[in-house]
Amino acid sequence: MSKKTHNIIVRVALLLVLVLVACLISSCGQKKEEPAATEAPKAEDVITLKIAHIGPLTGPAAVYGNATSNGGQIAADEINAAGGKYRIEYKTYDDTHDAEIALNCYNKAMDDGAQMIVGTTTTSPCIAVSAQAAKDRTFMLTPSASSTEVTKDKDNMYQICFTDPAQGTASAEYIAQNGLPTKVAVIYNNADAYSTGIYQTFVDKAKELNLEVVSETTFQDNTKDFTVQVNDAKAAGAELVFLPIYYGPASMILQTAAQIDYKPVWFGVDGMDGILDIEGFDKSLAEGVLLLTPFSADAKDEKTQNFVATYQKNYNAIPNQFAADAYDAVYALVAAAEKAGITSDMKAADCCDKLIAAMQEIKVEGVTGTMSWSANGEVTKTPTAVVIKDGKYVGFNN
């Protein structure tokens, strides 16, 4: 090996070390936000619940994971500050929206002694983790993973959000009942279980309600060009476009439509939440976009207003539906734990069956509505819609 090559190898090594150090520093930075693990005094009558939250703090779905992390944290802080019977240790594990990493996070959380899990935030990781958790007997309550695959054949898995089929059905009903245009186009991501799931039930329900679906087009992750899909909807004369997709592609679709002067009513579901947070996005393009959500940050009830105020103070942003779902998830878990008589020293497997029984009995009034749960883990609550007005979410028809 020549001296020169040797030098270069040394330089490469140095570079790698630098990158590693950078990674370490940044992960340290994240850890600081987590609460100190030993803040609860171990008094006899105080019960500490160890709740692990798994969600993507980085990666393509980070907007959702950060929202659920923050929302849950607020609930935990409130419960700890109130000084009641329960103390919450709430710790977030970053799964980067990857099923394999999510499993590692789950194992890590179990090693850390977690008793129950809020999560995971996104659907595909949740399917993977819930399967493992069902085997291990660990109770999970996801704020936002909405596929039926998440709860299917797993008695330990509960949802705060609507399931995908429920979102599709509810969207079609909402459109039919609120005087919205009935000539409808759908653009969905056929590489995504979430998107196809909602699409399927939406189309079935639309047929039943005499909505005319005039254009159905698809795209895949990484699709850059949406001209064909948008043009198809335009050419078919659709007056409302249903977008059961995430906000990234949705914002591309809005921009493509603006280029060809196409102005239908846009109707999205929970994945659309986040569109206003894209840096540099021209919010006027999202003006009038409707989205089906159980949470509206401008609702007048005291609970919502307190939550929104705290969220704004702590994170300098208006909470979206995901944050609200996670906030409710922590409260729901505490309610279930109370009903089930969970104590600090119980292991995850000891809590599981007790929590399952308790979940079906409790009724929780949260910021996303009054919730109760059926034995298959699905939630019952009323859907509402919000509309984007002047760059903000405003309640629609209320």
Next chain:
Amino acid sequence: MDFLFNLVNGLSLGSIYAIIALGYTMVYGIAKMLNFAHGDVIMVGAYISFCAFQYWGLPPLPSVLAAMIFCTVLGVFIERLAYRPLRSATSLAVLITAIGMSYLLQNVALLIFKSDPKNYPGQIIDLPGLSLFGGQLKISGVTLLTIIANIVIMILLTLFINRTKLGKAMRCVSEDRGAAELMGISVNRTISVTFAIGSALAAIAGVLLCSAYPIFDPYTGSMPGIKAFTAAVFGGIGSIPGAMVGGLLLGVIEILGRAYISTQLADAIVFAVLIIVLLVKPSGLLGKQVREKV
């Protein structure tokens, strides 16, 4: 009219593939390696021009220049650090290194810029579009610029490689590295220059890509990178006009396939066409048939 509309969009997408493919094909032709980090240099170019415009307050053209300069330096740096020490290693080792470099760039970008998608400012390329047939067919300024830039870059590159001394050196290195070195050509310098040009092209591609399709994140470069690599193989890897033809065809097939056959099968159609072409003409549309000496 719909057909023309789709055709124009296909050409627009194809031109972007073509510019990216030019970078792939140049590096492959001269350094005989697949630089899989090329797609991610595009992403870096997009971020640098975005930051220059949005945060540092530079006007559009200097923002693009800043991106080009940064990417040029980055490209040379990557070659120096990661690829040059492997010059005599097996091509598989180089390939793996390139894939590793691709992930490194993505993850460093994730660390710095976070994963939330950003919207590329439309003001960087703010050109009036064309309105044809009484406003029925609109071609955006970005599309026109992409197509023109593509042709200009292809001509300049061809001239550079055929008419200049450095270009001649590149052809020599491409043909026979050992003999070129014996003739007094600095192989390392020639390959560095190749990477510099390829990376500057990547920066331009990044700006054009994000101007046409404005939502971008640290993974933005990877899929267009793979498609452009396909385009380069399609047209005949190593051939500059081949990259251009391959890129344009790929874009047009993708859009027309999506419009007239199925939105679900667009990518499958693209790759099916690739397979058929390679079965009939293994060296690609414009690739040179090189006989292996036994």
